[in-house]
Amino acid sequence: MTREDGSGTPGRDPQQLWLSPGQPRKGRKPAFSREAITTAAVALADAEGLEAVTMRRVAAQVGAGVMSLYSYAPDKDTLLELMIDQVSGELPASAALTGDWRTDLKTVAHLQRANMLRHPWLPTALSTRRSLGPNTLAFLEHALAALRPTGLDGAAKLEIFAQLTAFVAGHVTHELTQAAAAGSPDRAAAEARYLAIVAADGHHPELAEALSAPARPLAPEATFTRFLNRLIDGLGTD
The missing domain is CATH 1.10.357.10 (Tetracycline Repressor, domain 2)
Known part of the structure; x- marks a missing residue:
């Protein structure tokens, strides 16, 4: 079983993580998304540091059960990958270049x-x-x-x-x-x-x-x- 701190787990394969993101199990539509989970985790880290980011805290922020988060992020290491990429989206990747x-x-x-x-x-x-x-x-x-x-x-x-x-x-x-x-x-x-x-x-x-x-x-x-x-x-x- 995945540990709360994510240690000892291999994380998700990059292709699966970025090109074929996991979807929640079949059933009624959940009230949250991978983006919402990541946003909550980033907010926690910004306010209290990385130590504050646990699956339990993030689940509480989005109003979900801890186990339901694992469909989106199987461990904390994967969640951290999602957090890094989300804040990287704040970098302007299409800014004009001077040629120098x-x-x-x-x-x-x-x-x-x-x-x-x-x-x-x-x-x-x-x-x-x-x-x-x-x-x-x-x-x-x-x-x-x-x-x-x-x-x-x-x-x-x-x-x-x-x-x-x-x-x-x-x-x-x-x-x-x-x-x-x-x-x-x-x-x-x-x-x-x-x-x-x-x-x-x-x-x-x-x-x-x-x-x-x-x-x-x-x-x-x-x-x-x-x-x-x-x-x-x-x-x-x-």
């Missing part, structure tokens, strides 16, 4: 960041994703089109997209952690005092020099843009 692949790729990254900030659970969820749903594929198609002017082969384009997505997910995770830490000014001040002492001990000259340099703007958007520019401007087409 670096500019277009930076736009792709900014769109991904905005999506992950709207859904803070998404960076973690992406690390466990096992298949690409239709919305995810649509945005991937857009990103690959942005990379067409590079002349790179398909494998290299896919690698760049994976690298970019991993960068954005990692940065957003750090960004959210820093935002939470900002709510504890005493801790931040203690960390600054500690680094000042370490930098002055004579054993870390490189750190001392780095800390003495003029500070860069710390606004989240500006910081992300600086890091992103370094990553994409450094990408070659060999």
